[in-house]
Amino acid sequence: xxxxxxxxxxxxxxxxxxxxxxxxxxxxxxxxxxxxxxxxxxxxxxxxxxxxxxxxxxxxxxxxxxxxxxxxxxxxxxxxxxxxxxxxxxxxxxxxxxxxxxxxxxxxxxxxxxxxxxxxxxxxxxxxxxxxxxxxxxxxxxxxxxxxxxxxxxxxxxxxxxxxxxxxxxxxxxxxxxxxxxxxxxxxxxxxxxxxxxxxxxxxxxxxxxxxxxxxxxxxxxxxxxxxxxxxxxxxxxxxxxxxxxxxx
Amino acid sequence: xxxxxxxxxxxxxxxxxxxxxxxxxxxxxxxxxxxxxxxxxxxxxxxxxxxxxxxxxxxxxxxxxxxxxxxxxxxxxxxxxxxxxxxxxxxxxxxxxxxxxxxxxxxxxxxxxxxxxxxxxxxxxxxxxxxxxxxxxxxxxxxxxxxxxxxxxxxxxxxxxxxxxxxxxxxxxxxxxxxxxxxxxxxxxxxxxxxxxxxxxxxxxxxxxxxxxxxxxxxxxxxxxxxxxxxxxxxxxxxxxxxxxxxxxxxxxxxxxxxxxxxxxxxxxxxxxxxxxxxxxxxxx
Numbered sequence: 159x160x161x162x163x164x165x166x167x168x169x170x171x172x173x174x175x176x177x178x179x180x181x182x183x184x185x186x187x188x189x190x191x192x193x194x195x196x197x198x199x200x201x202x203x204x205x206x207x208x209x210x211x212x213x214x215x216x217x218x219x220x221x222x223x224x225x226x227x228x229x230x231x232x233x234x235x236x237x238x239x240x241x242x243x244x245x246x247x248x249x250x251x252x253x254x255x256x257x258x259x260x261x262x263x264x265x266x267x268x269x270x271x272x273x274x275x276x277x278x279x280x281x282x283x284x285x286x287x288x289x290x291x292x293x294x295x296x297x298x299x300x301x302x303x304x305x306x307x308x309x310x311x312x313x314x315x316x317x318x319x320x321x322x323x324x325x326x327x328x329x330x331x332x333x334x335x336x337x338x339x340x341x342x343x344x345x346x347x348x349x350x351x352x353x354x355x356x357x358x359x360x361x362x363x364x365x366x367x368x369x370x371x372x373x374x375x376x377x378x379x380x381x382x383x384x385x386x387x388x389x390x391x392x393x394x395x396x397x398x399x400x401x402x403x404x405x406x407x
Numbered sequence: 408x409x410x411x412x413x414x415x416x417x418x419x420x421x422x423x424x425x426x427x428x429x430x431x432x433x434x435x436x437x438x439x440x441x442x443x444x445x446x447x448x449x450x451x452x453x454x455x456x457x458x459x460x461x462x463x464x465x466x467x468x469x470x471x472x473x474x475x476x477x478x479x480x481x482x483x484x485x486x487x488x489x490x491x492x493x494x495x496x497x498x499x500x501x502x503x504x505x506x507x508x509x510x511x512x513x514x515x516x517x518x519x520x521x522x523x524x525x526x527x528x529x530x531x532x533x534x535x536x537x538x539x540x541x542x543x544x545x546x547x548x549x550x551x552x553x554x555x556x557x558x559x560x561x562x563x564x565x566x567x568x569x570x571x572x573x574x575x576x577x578x579x580x581x582x583x584x585x586x587x588x589x590x591x592x593x594x595x596x597x598x599x600x601x602x603x604x605x606x607x608x609x610x611x612x613x614x615x616x617x618x619x620x621x622x623x624x625x626x627x628x629x630x631x632x633x634x635x636x637x638x639x640x641x642x643x644x645x646x647x648x649x650x651x652x653x654x655x656x657x658x659x660x661x662x663x664x665x666x667x668x669x670x671x672x673x674x675x676x677x678x679x680x681x682x683x684x685x686x687x688x689x690x691x692x
Contacts, residue, residue: 222484224434283482
């Protein structure tokens, strides 16, 4: 069975979610990984979708964050103002699970525009729930494919705040959650330095070279002296992932 | 008091050129039939408002019905870009569109404030985001009790709110269930409102979770499958294949314009539109 870089990324992202965690899930890569976690080691993970589904247990990974199965399988279905005010803002979310179009060395995220705001090269969908998910979740995990287009020295637009300008700048903004704890990519895992909060490569996926990760990063990437290699996906993890993907189409 | 009427009469009586209009729906219950009727009646210079503009707003923007868009996430969920929205923003085609964008939490707070008759809403949000520099409708406010600085967002007052729901009862009350999004707040934030519904019933289904009393709505029209390709829980499933097919239809200006003429602008009713789309999907399938 060949293992793609996307497979490893999704499996590693799923492993990062502990059972019974309350997880606010963005659509796309995060949703696939969260649903994989629920099938593997985290059967009681609580998946919260911004469309208002709390405790959703979809059998098929949803195409949109508002697919019917989310509401049908949820423990509770609430309105959109309620999901953001009562459930997210109040601090009830353990993990905010996000993706990005651009990310910088402090794990700030752009999902708004590529190029100047008033004359964009690419108009992206925009903020959605991300700014407040990034601000109010106890911690944030970002899942994103790593490339020079995505891992940029300077964001074209700061949509959602990660560790802001580093050190204690996030805390000084008054954001209550701790911010991004991991950025999981198709090449490895980056975690913020405990002091500067700059992202450091701490894990590398099997078969990936460090220089390859650096070459896919738009700033001089810090490498952890204790760099480890991700354990390869197990047959059970891969089988569950393939089964989920199969249901998607 | 809601009048049960035809969709055509509801739109012609309640929506005007230049109005600020929200056709709300969060993936579920998107009022496509009403949006198409607005296009058939060639309303223009609208300020369109919605948290999650999707294919319906792509259609409305692509034909040039909107001068402004107030929103928080504009995409084709699970598929990709909205090509008509992007071309309006990136190339000003068919006309430039002015954007005012927020986060979902901010939009929700703006609707709640308007529904509550307040000039602004408060939240913990936007802090550190460049969104702050792009709108005059977000500011800070100091809590009079704790001294804490919070974010204030201006109430999102609407001329017209348009929603789709499952049922209208014999008194004209409208009932919804499933993901109800921000529809209740949108109706209460608007001077005028239109609900399309799947069916008229003598008494509500027990699944009805949210009721909009007849007297807060201006008009109700029965339009079966009026949310297609979105869905109505209990009545229809999301047509994911249509959302995927839209990517190719909307990518090219001419193909888009021809598709809109044939399937939306030149048909008599949403029922005719559905028959056309279904016939073509059967052929393709």
